[in-house]
Amino acid sequence: MPPAPCTLRAVRIRSEIDGVPAERARRLLAGLPAARGYRVVIKPLRYRERPHLSAYTDFDAREIVLQVPEPFLPFGEIVPYGAKRRPGKGMRFIWLTEGVTFRTPREVLRFLYLHEWMHWYLKEELGRKSSAETACDRFALRNYRRRSVEAGDAELALRRA
Numbered sequence: 001m002p003p004a005p006c007t008l009r010a011v012r013i014r015s016e017i018d019g020v021p022a023e024r025a026r027r028l029l030a031g032l033p034a035a036r037g038y039r040v041v042i043k044p045l046r047y048r049e050r051p052h053l054s055a056y057t058d059f060d061a062r063e064i065v066l067q068v069p070e071p072f073l074p075f076g077e078i079v080p081y082g083a084k085r086r087p088g089k090g091m092r093f094i095w096l097t098e099g100v101t102f103r104t105p106r107e108v109l110r111f112l113y114l115h116e117w118m119h120w121y122l123k124e125e126l127g128r129k130s131s132a133e134t135a136c137d138r139f140a141l142r143n144y145r146r147r148s149v150e151a152g153d154a155e156l157a158l159r160r161a
Contacts, residue, residue: 011035011036011040012039012040013041014040016041016044017043017044017068017070019105020068028105028110029113032113032114033117033149033150033151033154035116035117035120038064038120039063040063040064040113041063041064041066042068043068044067044069044070050075051072052075053102053108053112054112055113055116056116057116057119057130064117065116066109066113066116069108072108074101075101076102077099078099079097079099079100079137080097080133081098081137081138081141082096083096084096100141107144111141114139114144114149115136115140118132118135118139118154119132119136121154122136125151132158136157138157139154142156
């Protein structure tokens with residue numbers, strides 16, 4: 001029998017943003033898979049010119065750090081989700097991208113968490129290298145607006161289905 005999925009209730013969440021306390025962050029991330037053994041830290045992202053996406057997974061400290069732009073303004077981001085080989089001599093590629101507009105901090109948190117969760121999943125669950133940026137972006141792009149996401153959805157992103 002496969003192990004029961006771990007929910008975000010079991011994950012420690014710490015927020016350093018006044019408008020997003022830990023319990024609110026837990027509600028915003030509800031329905032997403034848990035990164036067992038890791039703490040989620042939410043920090044403000046101070047930017048100079050325009051808001052952007054920023055997050056990282058610290059495997060040594062066992063933390064996923066998500067940064068929400070402050071002050072928050074809706075912003076757009078071009079997300080590369082794959083590459084297509086160009087015909088001809090040598091290894092040349094065309095990046096496959098999608099433009100996304102993030103209208104709320106919830107969308108930013110969910111996108112960033114899913115992206116970083118995929119890094120965690122690759123390393124901790126599958127024992128692979130965790131540096132598959134396009135697979136992580138593809139997974140986050142497909143799922144951040146969905147109510148519920150599971151590990152099976154990550155397998156689809158790895159297969160580019």
